[in-house]
Amino acid sequence: MTSHPTGGPDRLPQERRVVTEIPGPRSQALQERRAAAVPPGVGSVLPVYVTDAGGGVIVDVDGNSLIDFGSGIAVTGVGNANPRVAARVRAQAERFTHTCFMVAPYESYVAVCENLNRITPGDHAKRSILVNSGAEAVENAVKIARYATGRQAVVVFEHGYHGRTLLTMTLTAKNMPYKHGFGPYAPEVYRMPLAYPYRWPTGPDNCGPEAAAQVAGEITSRIGASNVAAVVIEPIQGEGGFIEPAPGFLPAIAEFCRANGILFVADEVQTGFARTGDLFACEHEGVVPDLVTTAKGIAGGLPLAAVTGRADIMDKVHGGGLGGTYGGNPLACEAALAVLEEIENEKLTERARRIGETMLPRLRALAARHDVIGDVRGRGAMIAIEIVRDPATKEPAPELTAEIARRCHAAGLLVLTTGTYGNVLRFLPPLVIPEHLLHEGLDILETAFTDHPTP
Template identity: 70%
Template sequence: MSDIPQERRVLTAIPGPKSVELQARRTAAVAAGVGSTLPVFTARAGGGIIEDVDGNRLIDFGSGIAVTSVGASAEAVVRRASAQLADFTHTCFMVTPYEGYVEVCERLAELTPGDHAKKSALFNSGAEAVENAVKIARAYTKRTAVVVFDHGYHGRTNLTMALTSKNMPYKQGFGPFAPEVYRVPVAYGYRWPTGPENAGAEASAQAIDEITKQIGAENVAAIIIEPVLGEGGFIEPAKGFLPAIARFAKDNGIVFVADEIQSGFCRTGQWFACEDEGIVPDLITTAKGIAGGLPLSAVTGRAEIMDAAHSGGLGGTYGGNPVACAGALGAIETMRELDLNARARRIEEVMKGRLEEMRAKLPNGAVIGDVRGRGAMIAIELVKPGTKDPDAAATAALAKACHAEGLLVLTCGTYGNVLRFLPPLVIGEDLLNEGLDILERAFATL
């Protein structure tokens, strides 16, 4: 654990004068297309705290977008990565391999769902993992079509932009996109026309009908879905939806890919979110929480599918970098030793309880249309009172009010009206409750 005091401290305006000065340098040197949620410049981070260059300490409800689940300076990650740095930083696994890469693949085979023989390939980013999952599925099935879902997010490369649902800011002006990508409905319970109780059965039937009639199941290489949709608004597909889609894939020789890049590695209170309904994917893509903040991603799956690509067909210069692999082994060690699945479930208990209280008692509580999520992947969807009309302006105002008080929160959602909470799984319960106090006060000012 970091030696940063686990206490919120606001000494200046947020951002403070040193951050403002650095922001001016950034504006001159960094491309405008690279955004930031909050322009405070980090000096150090750990546990549930981010300390900025002005000495302010912010409560972290973002974890670098679900990356620093074990904290931003976890002892085992720092220890293992530092030791690896001293030995060598790179040889390229495709030139002369090393044990760390193999060991990460062994851990992934143990941890991912299913008792079948599994293999992995390691990459740098979530988008790379998804793109390589498509390559592998196409090589295995000798088919080309890929099916994705409304509200899904899969990355920023050309292919993964095509897979991603939301146009702005991810796709606008960047086309044309890769072909043979088809989008079908997802069981978004809160917004399903006949209600959440019908969403699972109706949405899966509708999706399967569209695949069958518009694409042809025999043409589909892969169906890709986030078991909890991340950027699209922390949407948990209604019960029954995922099992129905997985059965359809199996019955039709389609590779079922679970994109667990945001939801994996204890984030939802299980090692992987697809375990909630007993889904055993053919391939699973991981990144974010895998390596305690170091850039690493993976595709893990059935050995016979993973072996379908020819030798040399998968890889990349930095894929499975030895320092990142060491970090991953440290992160997994931390998750096991601290039982971070149990920590995530406790965070859900605290957060959902408090958020439901806010919805019930605040005079403007009607603006919270939905409280949802699992583990430490929790969200509220904000709507105009008395309606389900998305209220992106209120969401932005709430986030801004939280930031000013030293609480880092993130927004998301296809309509920009979801406030998402991704605290580090190692956050202290006192900080968790203090962050929720700040949020409650922010609602009072709305």
């Protein structure tokens, strides 16, 4: 048995082990079965079929053990088989798996909501509802905002991602693969420029105030501030490329919302639960949202999401207007309570900051040696590099990005690509990843850039 950095035992050896090509023959055979049973619209980053996972590794059917820099897209921050999560879910499954909270309620739903009301930003009175996915949380936040304000318009941002339902697909910026061919889209959604420091025309130093002023001006002139129910924004954009808005941008947008009766909705689906080195990413600049949407890291891999908001807003909706059959399933609620215990007891926000302190200097040193790395950015355990053909023009290099990811995969390191232009490598290691695997993963990444092909 080995130990992860938070002290709990891991069942699996915390080591990289590549014994076949990746994917191996058994994974390839399963991929053939999948092709006959699952439509190609459901993709996979790396078609290795998993038999076990925990700590910082994923083990496949061929016996390969891969270093995990993906965490199931920021879901398994406390690990894929966290002992606290497993124990609470096991015990709950032996009692009952479902009653529907709207039919016969149970304490764990209430306890999760109490915890969310306590830990989300702001000391005002709050209420929470539990749903199944991040997209469902965002959609409910918009419903609540429209009901509470009596307004219809919703403002979102370039490069944003909010889900795959009709409404959240509309809120999402990127066409392929999320929107292409799925229209028409929902009405009354307006997209604004984001303070994207690396690509702002006048440079990163001017980015925050200029972008905020542009957004305020466009909302006022194009939509009319009095028509806007909500501004929905990710404090650090996820699928758009791990873009961290320039300093001052989020506080300025939040202040504009307050001055105009607009609800500020922080989409913390990917950034929440210690991922960025704060419990929630909007805390970094002291932003207190009216509504917060959460999912992914909330329940250790079980389907759960939430909307938490000011009590005076949440209480406006009529009885029966919110809910769903599976929302706040008791297994998922127990998992969430275990995750919150793990984060608090094992100081995982501090661990996320240490991961960032390890990764960022090494990635910046790598960028100094390879001019195709145009930008290194992120906070905590939510880090990315943007890859370009030419640092002068900043032309995206998606093919090279895919090749670097392929080399990492072949060497036993699971990494994810992202970004509007498909040219960002993102790193989301579990918060419980052992230090030696973190360094070994970075070693593999450095090797993948050596003698890289011409973009």
